[in-house]
Amino acid sequence: DVKVTQSSRYLVKRTGEKVFLECVQDMDHENMFWYRQDPGLGLRLIYFSYDVKMKEKGDIPEGYSVSREKKERFSLILESASTNQTSMYLCASSRKDSTGSDTQYFGPGTRLTVL
Amino acid sequence: AQSVTQPDIHITVSEGASLELRCNYSYGATPYLFWYVQSPGQGLQLLLKYFSGDTLVQGIKGFEAEFKRSQSSFNLRKPSVHWSDAAEYFCAVGELTEYGNKLVFGAGTILRVKS
Structure with a gap:
């Protein structure tokens, strides 16, 4: 079975903090994705990566960046967290x-609250 | 650009009753279509997918979906609902790129099962 894990299930941060969300997959998949999920909006694609060190913007990349230094790991970075980034974040590969x-196979999600 | 509409935000059915969740998509080419389920506090699990061929697709947990090109629909059905089916269901359409599918999700339908 494909396994996608995310570093935290719940995270609470303060406005202006730099936040790292980590995702790891164990199936040697080339593609990895970051989505945010908000009630009534479904899932929206933030960024995706189709290879190590490669990235493409999704539909809502503003305020986010990503890093993929190894094939199995894809990180989402909030450079300066804001309250409107409070959401559920889902990784997929x-x-x-x-x-x-x-x-696409999904991880369990990280619920981020920005205070 | 492609889009997905799930007209029902909430649906309540009695245990043992039949279920149909509606999904309409907008996409210019032959669509790749998916249904995912999300149990409370969990990530998304793939129920079934349509790429080509037979328009009636069988999935896991007794679910099926029918692709109707003339109606731009991909409705999910189950003949007899179990209490464990209570969850949120997402329909998605994939735009095929050189890397795989770029998914666009509907807003989701929350299924409640009453005993």
Whole structure:
């Protein structure tokens, strides 16, 4: 089974702090993703990475950055946390198959509260 | 740009009753379609996916979904709901890129099961 783990289930930070959210997958997947989930809005893509040191902006990248130094690890960084970044953050990973498509597997999520 | 509409925010069904969750998508090409389920406090788990071929797709936990191109729909069904099916359900459409699918999610439908 694919396993995607996230470093914290719950996190409380103060406005202006630098926040790191870590995600690790154990299936040698090329692709990794960061989403935020808000009630009534579903999941929105923040950033994704298709290879080590590669990254692409998703739909809502403002206020976030990412780092992928190793294939199995993808970090989401909030440079200066703000209250409107209070949310559930979900990490996912995938590998393209022979059809050219893929399936994303999700971690348990990190619920971040910014005070 | 693609989009997904889940018209029902909440649905309540009696245990043992049948279930249908609606999903409508907007996408110019042949869509890649997914249904995920999220139990309270958990990440997302893939229920089923449609890439091509048979328009009736079987998934895990007794769920199925039917792709109807003429109606731009991908509704999720289960003939008899169990109390453990109470969760939030997300429909997603994938835009296939060279790396895999870029997913756009609906806002979700919360399923409540009454005994």
